[in-house]
Amino acid sequence: MRALLLALVALFHFSGVSWARETIVSGDSDHAYLPTDHQREVMLHRFSFRTDTSIYLAFGENYTTKYDQSAAVHCVQQHAYQPTVAMTNTNRECTKAENSFRAPRPFKLTRVMLVTAATSGFNTSAFAQAAMRIISIQPDGTVAEVGSEQEYASGNGVAKSWSLAERIPAGVGVGLQLRRTSSLVFETVDSRPTVELWGIWE
Amino acid sequence: MLATLIFALMLLSPVAYAGEFALGPSGQERVIASSMLEPDSGWSIGSYDASNCLGVEFEQTTSWNDDVLCNSVEAELWTAKGVWLTGLRVVVATALADDSTGACEFRLTTGNAGSAISGAVLNAGPGDSTAMAVGTVYEVAFNHRLAAGSSFEIEVKNGDQCGDSGSCVCETFGKQHLSVWGRY
Numbered sequence: 608m609r610a611l612l613l614a615l616v617a618l619f620h621f622s623g624v625s626w627a628r629e630t631i632v633s634g635d636s637d638h639a640y641l642p643t644d645h646q647r648e649v650m651l652h653r654f655s656f657r658t659d660t661s662i663y664l665a666f667g668e669n670y671t672t673k674y675d676q677s678a679a680v681h682c683v684q685q686h687a688y689q690p691t692v693a694m695t696n697t698n699r700e701c702t703k704a705e706n707s708f709r710a711p712r713p714f715k716l717t718r719v720m721l722v723t724a725a726t727s728g729f730n731t732s733a734f735a736q737a738a739m740r741i742i743s744i745q746p747d748g749t750v751a752e753v754g755s756e757q758e759y760a761s762g763n764g765v766a767k768s769w770s771l772a773e774r775i776p777a778g779v780g781v782g783l784q785l786r787r788t789s790s791l792v793f794e795t796v797d798s799r800p801t802v803e804l805w806g807i808w809e
Numbered sequence: 810m811l812a813t814l815i816f817a818l819m820l821l822s823p824v825a826y827a828g829e830f831a832l833g834p835s836g837q838e839r840v841i842a843s844s845m846l847e848p849d850s851g852w853s854i855g856s857y858d859a860s861n862c863l864g865v866e867f868e869q870t871t872s873w874n875d876d877v878l879c880n881s882v883e884a885e886l887w888t889a890k891g892v893w894l895t896g897l898r899v900v901v902a903t904a905l906a907d908d909s910t911g912a913c914e915f916r917l918t919t920g921n922a923g924s925a926i927s928g929a930v931l932n933a934g935p936g937d938s939t940a941m942a943v944g945t946v947y948e949v950a951f952n953h954r955l956a957a958g959s960s961f962e963i964e965v966k967n968g969d970q971c972g973d974s975g976s977c978v979c980e981t982f983g984k985q986h987l988s989v990w991g992r993y
Contacts (some may be wrong), residue, residue: 611812649839653943654871686845687984688870702943704902705872709945711898711988746944776913778900778944808839 611732627722632693640770644807652708652804654685682706682782683802702748707780714806716741716781719754719769723798738788741769745778759785765798775806816960838895842886842983843988844873845902846852852913854981859922863915863963876965879922885960890981892955896897896990897931900949905934905941905972911981912968915952917989919961926953926961933985934970934977955991962977963989 635769642648682701701707741754747752754769775781781804842865854861862884864875877883897915905911912934917926928951936940955961971977 620905647837651840652843685871687874689845704986707902709900709902709944709986710840711900711948711986746942751982777946780902808837 620683621724640718642715642770642772642807644715645717648717648805649808650803651710651714652808653801655681655801656685656800657689657799681785682744683785685782685802701742701744701750701780701782701784707744707782708779708804709780710775711774711777713774713809716753716771716775716804716806717771717808718771718803718805719783720783720803721765721767721783721800722807723765723800737785739767739783739785740781741771742784743773743775744782746778750782750784752783758788774809819983822873833964838927838990838992841888841894841978841989841991842954843893843986844871846913846982846987847872847874848911848913848982849876850980852967852982854966854979857916857922857964857966859964861965862918862922863965865963866881870941872984879918879962879964884921884962887958887960887961888955889957892959892991894929894951894955894961894989895925896948896950897929898946898988898990899931899933900913900986900988901941901943901945901947902986904943905983907935907938907940907972909935909941909972909981910976910978911941911983912937912977912978913982914966915969915987916960916964918964919955919959922962922964925964927951929953929977932970934968934982935972936970937972937974939972963987 626769682699682703684699686794687705699706721739737759740752740756741757742750743753744750752777753773754771757767757769759765759767783802815850840879846863847870851861852863859879861876862879862881863873864883865873865886866883868907875883894917899915912932914930914932916931917928917929918924931947931949931973933947965979967977967979968982969977
């Protein structure tokens with residue numbers, strides 16, 4: 608019996624993370640928020656988009672909560688070809704396949720991180736009074752806020768992050784939605800934000 | 810008795826209940842490769858052909874939208890780390906009507922499509938006179954070990970599960986999300 612117990616202890620020990628030759632460094636600033644089961648947190652999706660103010664919801668308008676072809680709901684494009692000039696508000700409906708991240712397995716969305724990399728002539732004078740939020744998109748088109756709205760200004764090196772713990776069922780989309788917070792919005796096509804979705808698979 | 814109990818507990822560990830059955834040494838099942846599909850007319854063929862793999866390298870677009878030779882570099886998905894491939898899944902992002910002709914079959918291969926990975930075949934489509942709703946998941950589970958530094962391909966052809974029975978073509982399958990899963 609003693610030998611058996613020793614064998615089991617050894618088994619559990621050698622199956623540990625350290626023996627997988629993985630090194631965990633804690634204390635990074637982006638790890639100030641550690642969700643439950645953070646050891647299993649992985650990057651789910653990474654994309655960049657060519658931004659333009661035309662994709663923002665107009666100043667004074669509220670987000671729609673239901674898919675509406677005429678209104679569009681101003682989601683950022685995550686897949687497929689993006690025009691070389693700028694993203695337009697055409698076909699930016701959140702329910703379209705290219706404008707959300709959908710997974711075949713449920714997961715917990717733990718963070719959304721964004722950083723811009725402006726290289727255009729506007730990168731030192733970018734001025735945008737806009738806001739961005741994270742939403743879930745149900746198969747029927749209903750959208751719900753899962754990451755509260757934050758001010759979003761473009762420019763070189765602007766970073767935003769959302770710390771979340773939101774369960775996303777299989778087949779439900781995750782999108783980023785933009786709106787203007789002023790009638791004055793200035794944006795550069797080449798700010799080229801990169802967005803990462805992080806989470807934990809169930 | 811104690812040993813039996815302990816072994817039973819190990820057998821019933823949570824990983825088994827997550828629908829994963831890979832024999833990988835650590836971690837959990839995760840996405841190895843994924844993208845949105847934009848079906849190409851070249852995907853509409855009746856049987857697998859080594860000249861017809863998904864183009865999985867991104868050039869001007871971040872979707873899988875081309876058919877390429879299976880022995881071309883554009884067809885190869887490389888893994889720099891040894892991995893157990895465990896699943897192939899499609900999540901529907903574009904609905905299809907009940908009279909749609911869209912249906913695709915995908916399979917994973919190695920060796921420039923020279924060798925099919927056993928069990929890694931996914932036939933996806935709405936089914937005879939049946940609509941395909943957003944959020945629907947098609948999946949197949951299997952086990953295949955890929956050594957570090959090796960690659961695999963995704964072959965595609967017409968499926969047989971379209972709404973309009975008898976005339977299924979892959980190019981009308983619509984923009985869906987395809988993912989390959991595994992455990993490192």
